[in-house]
Amino acid sequence: MDTMRLSKxxxxxxxxxxxxxxxxxxxxxxxxxxxxTMVMDFTPVFAITTGPWNHSxxxxxxxxxxxxxxxxxxxxxxxxxxxxxxxxxxDKFEKFKLNPVKGxxxxxxxxxxCLANIECKVADVIEKHGIVVLEGLxxxxxxxxKEKRTLHAVGDGTFIADGRKLDRRNMMLSKLPPGV
Amino acid sequence: MDTMRLSKxxxxxxxxxxxxxxxxxxxxxxxxxxxxTMVMDFTPVFAITTGPWNHSxxxxxxxxxxxxxxxxxxxxxxxxxxxxxxxxxxDKFEKFKLNPVKGxxxxxxxxxxCLANIECKVADVIEKHGIVVLEGLxxxxxxxxKEKRTLHAVGDGTFIADGRKLDRRNMMLSKLPPGV
Numbered sequence: 001m002d003t004m005r006l007s008k009x010x011x012x013x014x015x016x017x018x019x020x021x022x023x024x025x026x027x028x029x030x031x032x033x034x035x036x037t038m039v040m041d042f043t044p045v046f047a048i049t050t051g052p053w054n055h056s057x058x059x060x061x062x063x064x065x066x067x068x069x070x071x072x073x074x075x076x077x078x079x080x081x082x083x084x085x086x087x088x089x090x091d092k093f094e095k096f097k098l099n100p101v102k103g104x105x106x107x108x109x110x111x112x113x114c115l116a117n118i119e120c121k122v123a124d125v126i127e128k129h130g131i132v133v134l135e136g137l138x139x140x141x142x143x144x145x146k147e148k149r150t151l152h153a154v155g156d157g158t159f160i161a162d163g164r165k166l167d168r169r170n171m172m173l174s175k176l177p178p179g180v
Numbered sequence: 181m182d183t184m185r186l187s188k189x190x191x192x193x194x195x196x197x198x199x200x201x202x203x204x205x206x207x208x209x210x211x212x213x214x215x216x217t218m219v220m221d222f223t224p225v226f227a228i229t230t231g232p233w234n235h236s237x238x239x240x241x242x243x244x245x246x247x248x249x250x251x252x253x254x255x256x257x258x259x260x261x262x263x264x265x266x267x268x269x270x271d272k273f274e275k276f277k278l279n280p281v282k283g284x285x286x287x288x289x290x291x292x293x294c295l296a297n298i299e300c301k302v303a304d305v306i307e308k309h310g311i312v313v314l315e316g317l318x319x320x321x322x323x324x325x326k327e328k329r330t331l332h333a334v335g336d337g338t339f340i341a342d343g344r345k346l347d348r349r350n351m352m353l354s355k356l357p358p359g360v
Contacts, residue, residue, distance in 0.1 A: 008336070014215050015332035015340055016196010035194050038218035039335070040229045040309060047227065047311070049220045073346070080351045126306060129220060131227070133309060149343065152195035152332070155219070156188070156360045157352035160195055163329065163343025166253070171260045172337035180336045 001101070001112065001140045007179035009139035010044040012070050012116050013037055017150035018079055018159070020069040020114065021048065022100070023059035024107045029100050031092045031111070032056040033083030035153040037068075042177040044136040045123065051130040055087040060132055064122040065106040068134070069114040072147045073161045078113075079151065105137040115148060116141045181281070181292065181320045187359035189319035190224040192250050192296050193217055197330035198259055198339070200249040200294065201228065202280070203239035204287045209280050211272045211291070212236040213263030215333040217248075222357040224316040225303065231310040235267040240312060244302040245286035248314070249294040252327045253341045258293075259331065285317040295328060296321045 013019070018035045036049040046068065050057055060066055071079050078096045085092070093100050093109075100109030103119045110117040120134035149162040169176070193199070198215045216229040226248065230237050240246055251259050258276045265272070273280050273289075280289030283299045290297040300314035329342040349356070 011335040014196075014335040016194075016215075035196075036219045038227060038229060039216045040311070042335075047218060047229070047309075049218060049227070076346060076348065077351070080348050084351065084355055124309070126309075126311075129227075129304070129306075129313060131220070131306075131311065151346075152342070155191040155194040155222075157347070157349030157356055159346040159348060161343040161346060162332070163341040166256060166331075166339040166341060167337070168256065168260050168339060169337030171257070171264065174264055176337055 001110065001117065001142045004139045004141040005179060006044065006136055006139055007042065009118050009136045010039045010042050011180065012118060013046055013068065014039045015150065016152055017070055018153045020071055020079065020082060020111060021056060022067040022069060022108045022111060023056045024063060024109065025059035029093055029109050030056050030059060030087035031082050033079050040133065046134045046136065048132050048134065049130050050132060060122060061125060063107065065108055066120050066134065067103060067106060067108045067110055068118040068120060069111040070116040070150060072115050073149045073151050074147045075113065076151055076159060110140055115145060115150065181290065181322045184319045184321040185359060186224065186316055186319055187222065189298050189316045190219045190222050191360065192298065193226055193248065194219045195330065196332055197250055198333045200251055200259065200262060200291060201236060202247040202249060202288045202291060203236045204243060204289065205239035209273055209289050210236050210239060210267035211262050213259050220313065226314045226316065228312050228314065229310050230312060240302060241305060243287065245288055246300050246314065247283060247286060247288045247290055248298040248300060249291040250296040250330060252295050253329045253331050254327045255293065256331055256339060290320055295325060295330065
């Protein structure tokens with residue numbers, strides 16, 4: 001997995017893929033599956049919506065850091081498995097045979113099997129709404145992996161894989177941030 | 181366009197499609213294109229991130245309502261056109277030949293050509309972050325239209341169309357909210 005330009009990291013989240021969020025609570029790694037995510041800026045700043053019912057929430061609040069990992073369609077059953085058990089009684093890296101890799105900025109691990117990883121620090125928690133605002137610190141991308149299609153959770157138990165790519169760079173030039 | 185169950189409306193936003201947001205500032209309809217959106221609850225509650233640089237922001241703040249309209253891939257060039265001009269000097273419904281349709285709850289119009297529309301009221305504005313929290317009031321879906329693939333903005337001028345659908349309802353049963 002190689003580093004990618006941080007100014008492009010928002011392009012990993014903007015198309016709305018299912019995201020895996022890793023945390024480390026001091027001595028234990030954990031992962032949760034989330035699709036309630038949002039880009040908030042190009043810098044990059046992201047939001048996720050979660051709450052105390054998630055075992056990861058406490059680690060997020062206390063460690064003030066996490067990794068957003070982007071899985072691909074071949075990982076769908078691991079993604080769902082991670083989302084339907086709890087880190088309270090499960091070592092999810094072990095159970096789902098995922099390899100935690102050390103990043104550069106945070107103690108939460110990258111997931112080696114994912115297409116991309118974004119190391120983040122918690123910039124703000126808006127408790128009223130369960131919104132956690134994250135600031136990206138560095139981004140990683142696995143250019144070697146063949147399967148690059150991400151997954152989109154519909155929310156009813158079905159998922160949509162990325163389909164055809166449409167290029168409209170020319171029409172969008174006036175709106176693209178520098179470095180993208 | 182028929183009504184759809186409000187409890188399913190979050191399934192329109194959760195997979196991360198590009199969204200058109202319509203507003204009405206008292207006497208003029210407007211539309212903006214946005215892909216900085218997030219589901220926050222099943223009830224449904226959504227967030228969008230925007231700010232005063234958007235002409236629609238004032239209408240959102242003052243009228244406290246909007247419609248989230250979901251376009252499909254055949255509308256890509258209108259979606260980009262809407263996102264690259266301003267309602268300050270353009271009647272976007274007229275320019276892009278879109279038909280504003282009266283909803284049930286809000287004065288902002290539905291867009292007849294879109295796959296789905298969600299009438300929303302503004303529940304909260306978190307000015308520090310430019311986050312507008314929206315509560316869905318009713319949802320509409322065009323079951324007759326053939327093209328149902330939505331669009332995902334990557335953010336670099338390329339877009340991804342919905343691809344293959346993967347059904348994992350059985351694995352997800354424990355996590356699905358009632359009525360979905």
